[in-house]
Amino acid sequence: xxxxxxxxxxxxxxxxxxxxxxxxxxxxxxxxxxxxxxxxxxxxxxxxxxxxxxxxxxxxxxxxxxxxxxxxxxxxxxxxxxxxxxxxxxxxxxxxxxxxxxxxxxxxxxxxxxxxxxxxxxxxxxxxxxxxxxxxxxxxxxxxxxxxxxxxxxxxxxxxxxxxxxxxxxxxxxxxxxxxxxxxxxxxxxxxxxxxxxxxxxxxxxxxxxxxxxxxxxxxxxxxxxxxxxxxxxxxxxxxxxxxxxxxxxxxxxxxxxxxxxxxxxxxxxxxxxxxxxxxxxxxxxxxxxxxxxxxxxxxxxxxxxxxxxxxxxxxxxxxxxxxxxxxxxxxxxxxxxxxxxxxxxxxxxxxxxxxxxxxxxxxxxxxxxxxxxxxxxxxxxxxxxxxxxxxxxxxxxxxxxxxxxxxx
Numbered sequence: 001x002x003x004x005x006x007x008x009x010x011x012x013x014x015x016x017x018x019x020x021x022x023x024x025x026x027x028x029x030x031x032x033x034x035x036x037x038x039x040x041x042x043x044x045x046x047x048x049x050x051x052x053x054x055x056x057x058x059x060x061x062x063x064x065x066x067x068x069x070x071x072x073x074x075x076x077x078x079x080x081x082x083x084x085x086x087x088x089x090x091x092x093x094x095x096x097x098x099x100x101x102x103x104x105x106x107x108x109x110x111x112x113x114x115x116x117x118x119x120x121x122x123x124x125x126x127x128x129x130x131x132x133x134x135x136x137x138x139x140x141x142x143x144x145x146x147x148x149x150x151x152x153x154x155x156x157x158x159x160x161x162x163x164x165x166x167x168x169x170x171x172x173x174x175x176x177x178x179x180x181x182x183x184x185x186x187x188x189x190x191x192x193x194x195x196x197x198x199x200x201x202x203x204x205x206x207x208x209x210x211x212x213x214x215x216x217x218x219x220x221x222x223x224x225x226x227x228x229x230x231x232x233x234x235x236x237x238x239x240x241x242x243x244x245x246x247x248x249x250x251x252x253x254x255x256x257x258x259x260x261x262x263x264x265x266x267x268x269x270x271x272x273x274x275x276x277x278x279x280x281x282x283x284x285x286x287x288x289x290x291x292x293x294x295x296x297x298x299x300x301x302x303x304x305x306x307x308x309x310x311x312x313x314x315x316x317x318x319x320x321x322x323x324x325x326x327x328x329x330x331x332x333x334x335x336x337x338x339x340x341x342x343x344x345x346x347x348x349x350x351x352x353x354x355x356x357x358x359x360x361x362x363x364x365x366x367x368x369x370x371x372x373x374x375x376x377x378x379x380x381x382x383x384x385x386x387x388x389x390x391x392x393x394x395x396x397x398x399x400x401x402x403x404x405x406x407x408x409x
Contacts, residue, residue, distance in 0.1 A: 099232015214315025
């Protein structure tokens with residue numbers, strides 16, 4: 001038994017039963033007299049995932065693809081072979097009508113995700129989560145501490161005594177890296193692994209990287225922003241509900257979760273998502289966290305925060321260290337519309353590439369970049385074919401989520 005297989009076998013498992021409602025039927029349903037989906041669901045799913053990827057009768061998203069659509073910051077709508085979830089729920093500009101942000105909160109409701117995964121509880125990630133979960137009657141997965149905040153939000157939004165279904169994906173009060181748990185929210189399509197890692201923070205300059213480190217990040221608004229990227233309509237405001245979370249501050253906000261999704265079958269295509277990137281090199285839990293990342297099943301796509309609160313002293317070093325241990329084939333940056341100034345995304349890309357040079361990352365060990373720019377890439381579906389030979393296991397084995405009859409489909 002390999003070290004990776006042994007580690008995953010010994011991981012603490014959480015078996016969480018979540019709603020797995022099906023939105024839509026087979027593509028011949030219209031001819032068979034099946035019941036069509038609502039126009040609002042079909043419209044929202046076509047808006048988020050592309051009309052070419054959504055059945056115009058059933059609203060079903062393609063079952064042979066993984067589709068990732070950027071909503072803003074580190075919020076993504078994901079369809080994993082037709083199973084729709086949200087990663088985070090914050091919207092940088094929650095506008096009253098589509099403007100700079102080309103959707104409104106009603107579209108997020110009409111999308112009908114079956115679950116919301118939260119990386120941590122700060123408002124620029126967890127806003128809108130309690131509202132969406134309570135409106136749709138779907139679960140939130142987060143830390144128990146963030147769940148406590150979600151219940152405060154639910155009572156404030158929906159009235160005294162109202163709660164939402166929020167499920168702790170890790171143990172309350174546990175240390176980062178102390179447990180690696182499994183969620184069954186996407187079974188039998190995919191296995192989801194989760195563990196606690198470290199929120200971004202400022203630490204002293206890393207002098208081991210030499211005098212050129214860090215590559216400076218120019219974090220300001222492009223002077224042409226007003227002409228290129230109009231701000232759009234006024235922001236949505238509803239004092240009676242206020243979709244923002246109450247948990248922006250406090251310790252619960254910085255308890256951060258890292259998720260990996262591995263498909264059953266189809267080269268076991270996989271992606272990871274972390275909405276913050278901590279200074280693991282200086283953190284006491286860093287070695288344990290790097291070891292977990294090293295022992296994860298191979299990762300094909302990394303959705304990770306390129307922005308860290310430590311960027312003034314260490315630039316893009318922290319995300320590159322995550323890259324080196326996760327070893328993704330494709331990297332999609334996040335957090336480029338909060339902390340990062342809107343329209344500054346390409347400046348962060350320049351700094352990221354220069355930092356790779358400073359850190360002497362070999363060219364053949366750098367992930368392909370699927371860089372995203374506000375607002376051009378909002379709701380631009382990034383489509384992955386799990387059957388593509390590009391996602392074959394290679395050096396890092398693809399198993400590790402337990403046996404399944406579908407693994408060899």
